[in-house]
Amino acid sequence: MKYDDQIYRPPKEFKSLLLQVTSGCTHNKCKFCGMYRYTTFKMESLEQIESDVIEASNDPFYRYSKRVFLLNGNPFVLKAERLIAISKIIHKHMPNVEVITMYASVKDIENKTDEELKLLKEAGINDLYIGVESGNQEALEFINKGNTVDEAVREMKRLDKFDYNYYAMILTGLMGRGVDIAKYNGQKTGEMLSKVNCRGIFPMSVTLVRGTELWDLHAKGEYVEATEFDRLVELKEIIKNLNPEKTALISSAHNSNTMFVKGIIPNDRERLISEIDEILQQSSPEDMQGWIDRKRIRL
Numbered sequence: 001m002k003y004d005d006q007i008y009r010p011p012k013e014f015k016s017l018l019l020q021v022t023s024g025c026t027h028n029k030c031k032f033c034g035m036y037r038y039t040t041f042k043m044e045s046l047e048q049i050e051s052d053v054i055e056a057s058n059d060p061f062y063r064y065s066k067r068v069f070l071l072n073g074n075p076f077v078l079k080a081e082r083l084i085a086i087s088k089i090i091h092k093h094m095p096n097v098e099v100i101t102m103y104a105s106v107k108d109i110e111n112k113t114d115e116e117l118k119l120l121k122e123a124g125i126n127d128l129y130i131g132v133e134s135g136n137q138e139a140l141e142f143i144n145k146g147n148t149v150d151e152a153v154r155e156m157k158r159l160d161k162f163d164y165n166y167y168a169m170i171l172t173g174l175m176g177r178g179v180d181i182a183k184y185n186g187q188k189t190g191e192m193l194s195k196v197n198c199r200g201i202f203p204m205s206v207t208l209v210r211g212t213e214l215w216d217l218h219a220k221g222e223y224v225e226a227t228e229f230d231r232l233v234e235l236k237e238i239i240k241n242l243n244p245e246k247t248a249l250i251s252s253a254h255n256s257n258t259m260f261v262k263g264i265i266p267n268d269r270e271r272l273i274s275e276i277d278e279i280l281q282q283s284s285p286e287d288m289q290g291w292i293d294r295k296r297i298r299l
């Protein structure tokens with residue numbers, strides 16, 4: 001299998017075949033993100049992709065795989081016809097594959113027509129992970145996300161129209177220190193995700209990465225990191241304000257989060273809030289600050 005760069009994949013895809021179809025991120029401007037900072041975006045050749053799929057189809061571990069996760073960066077940026085060609089290669093050699101999934105940006109969805117979204121879904125591209133980050137417009141502007149809150153909602157609604165499974169990845173702590181800003185961010189993110197029907201909501205928490213603009217701002221004293229207390233308050237506020245039409249899984253199973261919570265929204269909302277409240281009441285902000293050594297977290 002050909003892998004050019006460091007691989008990033010969601011925790012849920014730990015058993016999936018990881019297939020490189022692109023390298024790098026076409027946006028590459030989010031202030032907090034160092035994942036593809038020094039990687040020039042490029043597409044993998046269809047010949048190489050087919051050779052990798054054939055190799056996987058002969059591997060006892062992957063031969064019967066049901067999920068394929070396309071690497072790297074934002075492969076959904078590829079034109080629909082190329083994604084469909086990749087899907088055909090996968091299904092030709094690995095007939096057991098049911099789900100082809102990948103990271104997608106809001107702009108990548110916006111750049112597909114309705115007809116293309118429909119064809120992609122029919123081609124088995126039926127799962128997308130979207131870096132939504134926040135429902136607070138000010139936060140999206142601060143981090144250079146490259147899309148507005150309204151655009152994110154509009155594009156997720158288009159995915160709803162074609163019955164895609166998709167997952168919203170969100171980031172607590174983006175706007176730095178302060179309980180009030182944490183509450184506001186949480187409220188706006190919860191409200192935004194209530195307007196759409198994502199299958200899963202995966203919170204992470206912003207962590208400074210050397211070489212990023214956020215790191216530099218922090219080094220100059222122009223950005224003060226959110227406390228662990230702030231981050232947990234924000235997570236609670238997100239959950240409190242989540243009220244989507246359909247049920248959604250929420251799971252904070254990521255090492256950047258202050259606390260692990262998992263449940264179905266809205267069914268488990270009260271339980272999740274009371275679990276967070278218990279921690280907020282039992283622990284002092286000073287104690288909580290020692291729970292995570294963010295210097296050791298790699299994002």
Ligand code: SF4
Nearest residue numbers: 025027028029030033
């Ligand atoms: S967060 Fe996502 S969209 Fe933003 S630069 Fe990183 S990989 Fe690209």
